[in-house]
Amino acid sequence: MSDVRPHPAAAADDTQLDEDDRLRPEFVEEVLDRVEAGDAEGARALVEPLHPADVADLFELTPADRRPALAVAVADLLDADVFAEMNDWVREDLIDELEPAQVAEIASELDTDDAVAIIEDMEPEDQREVLRAMEPDERAAIEEALSYPEESAGRLMQRELIAVPEHWTVGDVLDYLRGHDELTTDFWEIYVVDPGHRPIGTCKLSWVLRTPRSICIGDVMTREQTLIPVDMDQEEVALRFQKYALISAAVVDGAGRLVGMITVDDIVHIIQEEASEDALLLSGVDEGDINEPVLDSYKSRVRWLISNLFTALVPASIVYLFGGSIAQMALLAALMPIVAGVGGNAGTQTLAVTVRALATNQLTRSNTARAIGRELRVAFLNGATVALLIGLGVSLVFSLTLGVSDATRLGLVIAAAMMTNVVVAAAVGVLAPLTLERAGADPAVASSIFVTMITDSIGFLAFLGLATASGLVG
């Protein structure tokens, strides 16, 4: 957690922020115009009253090629809090412009977790240089954090925390906190540790405040606490915070010793990231950030498009096999995408629901069978409805051109194909992510390409196959 300066009162200045709390385009323009005109003092005067989060936004909203000039103009406002709030890509860009000594200075002002966030993405050589420029103890703390796997609790935690022995009274705790200026000022809970520095309890600050000085802290604390292993994945950490409504939690090493603390404000970003990560993965995007360089976006997205190109060969081959039927009745080619498309849509619905239920731990082995049954029941109702609509529509519309008998047959064929495809779509939409999860993979990755391949294939196969088998063509 960083010592973020509090935000100016909400209604302070309507010229900076719009009603949705976003920087006004006119304000951004005005700042950049002053920078361009060489009026650094004027630009600074505009930026100075902003909250660090808004200064970070200002950089994100500035075109990449105008950011260095802005950075020079407001250099002294670019403190650690601003960097902590900045988008990863924009920060990396800006950090690249700074000298290692400057980066080291900024990192020293931050809590370990924020410092690690800035340093972890640097090139190994630049990273070494920055670390060399830091104080030995700060350096050691960051090097230790970097020794933990990426996206683990060890990277998220800060080392700055308050830990006291069990036998202290509330008065001892108050005197300790008032008497030691070097202690962190921002914390929400106090950890009670045994002589081996293993956490044995947690005490909310509100409990400390409401208890007389003479009472022992061991009698105020709760012994029941959620301990986070230092190597736990950040997604898992986020789920624990959410499930148990935590404000902060102690992080312990393999031997059970207290090594750090994670606070909820750092978790909020992860919950948001993880929840939208699944949405992006389902859409075939790895990093859905508008600040990502074009070439990086190209590389991550084209992979999916090429995969899609190959999986599309399967349904295409099925259509190819029915070339004779289509040559005889080109109308089939016009109707088949409807069957495939609605099936794809139904599959995507089931997929989205299943991926979300897995991500939030709502779907476990206890209720898997029930969830599958539920999706299939919804699919039968959905399939029956759209099959009825398309079947009736097709029979009516084409009774003039094809005659009532063939039009009715075509209507029955498309209805049966639609029903089949919607039910298969639901089955695949729920089974694909479940299978990936059981196999230890991310249920959102590649699921949608696979589901679309199946719904396209079954849509074409059922429709063209039934049309041919029913004697409509062939």
Add this chain to the structure above:
Amino acid sequence: MSDVRPHPAAAADDTQLDEDDRLRPEFVEEVLDRVEAGDAEGARALVEPLHPADVADLFELTPADRRPALAVAVADLLDADVFAEMNDWVREDLIDELEPAQVAEIASELDTDDAVAIIEDMEPEDQREVLRAMEPDERAAIEEALSYPEESAGRLMQRELIAVPEHWTVGDVLDYLRGHDELTTDFWEIYVVDPGHRPIGTCKLSWVLRTPRSICIGDVMTREQTLIPVDMDQEEVALRFQKYALISAAVVDGAGRLVGMITVDDIVHIIQEEASEDALLLSGVDEGDINEPVLDSYKSRVRWLISNLFTALVPASIVYLFGGSIAQMALLAALMPIVAGVGGNAGTQTLAVTVRALATNQLTRSNTARAIGRELRVAFLNGATVALLIGLGVSLVFSLTLGVSDATRLGLVIAAAMMTNVVVAAAVGVLAPLTLERAGADPAVASSIFVTMITDSIGFLAFLGLATASGLVG
């Protein structure tokens, strides 16, 4: 925020929870078996050590028809905290089974926000009955909360908070907190108010703890604070908490008076919900909850499928117009879904990125033009790559059957169609959500159906049109 009992130490009992902190299926089975066997005492013994969040999970993992028997067996463990943690659908089901007096008793134990969450979804008549059974002041607080719009700050906030006058010393505050048992025990910040009960500053508890008794609270607090208007939408509240890294925030009425407080633990659920809501909406699902009744899921999903059925008529009509070309060369019908499908995928990618950027306030009028330009550049690279691959592949594969000249022409046609479709897909993928947003609608709603309609139509039109115009057929 509810007074949630702390969680048993992480490693307490491996028979209950698996390594991902989910209830083990064997444990759930064992509890249900004992309930079935009439051994309520035995079931109770198993459930008693669980954290309220896990008791809530136990109900979610139990089939709906076995929940009432479970509820009777462990009735005395079903306290307010359990209901606060329970999935909305499951809770509603269970609340329906309870007498209004029982619901009133549970609601009385909760902070306003949690009580409102339980009561707001009840039938109006049951709601009135529950309110009648409550104490007058609790009833008044809940009735006031219910008078605010759904999903607004007024529904989220709790009335239980600590507010003190500016002239009090830290010592006064400590004495006040220690001397008044009726005050809330769980809070993270103290609000300083003027005589008109308007907030003039906020003080973190850690600052109170680190300050000597004689210092005035007005000198410890920060005057800069984020005030939440009582009618602010919960999504906006969540964005403020995230942007300014808030732990709690004061809620003010139209006259600027302090009327409540929102804490981050209630926001964490909303951030998760709002982030996954967009993913669900993009996939054509309104409520993506596996506990939703089948008929409700059917109603919400079939709307999208029927819309999809109608939008699919546009691309189908385009194919129909080219019936002559297809009858002449059925191969076109096999290849056209590839162009449409890859285009659809490219459109979905852009759509997902744009919707996320809008939802997180990263995309504003300041950088809209830049974001569109960026997506188009990525699209040109993507389009060129897949066009090259499909063009070469088609030319090579069909040179044997069609001859080199026609195969090359077909390759060029499909490459040009693919390039066109991927670029159009990106343009629509970014413009559709932007247009919806400008119009005041949710950018995620219906975007994907619209994008798919366009990419199918352009895919078929470009491919079949170019094939015909190039003299390949017709």
